[in-house]
Amino acid sequence: xxxxxxxxxxxxxxxxxxxxxxxxxxxxxxxxxxxxxxxxxxxxxxxxxxxxxxxxxxxxxxxxxxxxxxxxxxxxxxxxxxxxxxxxxxxxxxxxxxxxxxxxxxxxxxxxxxxxxxxxxxxxxxxxxxxxxxxxxxxxxxxxxxxxxxxxxxxxxxxxxxxxxxxxxxxxxxxxxxxxxxxxxxxxxxxxxxxxxxxxxxxxxxxxxxxxxxxxxxxxxxxxxxxxxxxxxxxx
Numbered sequence: 412x413x414x415x416x417x418x419x420x421x422x423x424x425x426x427x428x429x430x431x432x433x434x435x436x437x438x439x440x441x442x443x444x445x446x447x448x449x450x451x452x453x454x455x456x457x458x459x460x461x462x463x464x465x466x467x468x469x470x471x472x473x474x475x476x477x478x479x480x481x482x483x484x485x486x487x488x489x490x491x492x493x494x495x496x497x498x499x500x501x502x503x504x505x506x507x508x509x510x511x512x513x514x515x516x517x518x519x520x521x522x523x524x525x526x527x528x529x530x531x532x533x534x535x536x537x538x539x540x541x542x543x544x545x546x547x548x549x550x551x552x553x554x555x556x557x558x559x560x561x562x563x564x565x566x567x568x569x570x571x572x573x574x575x576x577x578x579x580x581x582x583x584x585x586x587x588x589x590x591x592x593x594x595x596x597x598x599x600x601x602x603x604x605x606x607x608x609x610x611x612x613x614x615x616x617x618x619x620x621x622x623x624x625x626x627x628x629x630x631x632x633x634x635x636x637x638x639x640x641x642x643x644x645x646x647x
Contacts, residue, residue, distance in 0.1 A: 420476040427483030441633030459576030466492040493582025516574035522600035538568035549597035588613040598622040
């Protein structure tokens, strides 16, 4: 089913750490082709609070129902920002979904560290980045190497302190939720992804993809978002 532009919920896309809104550049055309309004948030990734505020500004600009989508770190952002009453569904793409009082760091620390985490560099001022090797071998392992190296060059630094920022209210406890597990993820623990999906009772899809399924398998990721849109549109 394809929603008309006048009735379709708006999809709001939230990117992860070491990234920006262009992470969604291959998913967006699939959504627009279905007549679905789309907003991609350009978060500062300076703290959880700052990202939630930036996402909230995007939500405030939209009339009507919203399907809120988060990738990786963006999952923590939508967990908090998704409490806006216009948000009717949540889609997590290889994403974190902390409980109240939990941080992303808590979730990361509870599982064996994936390979990418050993390739993080600290600039000495508390800001982290991933080495080019980490991008090629781990983050973008199923993308062409030249693309992975470009992503390494353009990555914004991420403050180590943000990993300790805690969630105060969880949107997934009161909304239907979808989860896309990246079965070959080398950035976020696959076991953690599966556990979070089960905890939220999410409609779960596993893709044979690395962490950046939104770039390596954009049609499959878009189809899952469209499923959430259609389900939301049916009850909006």
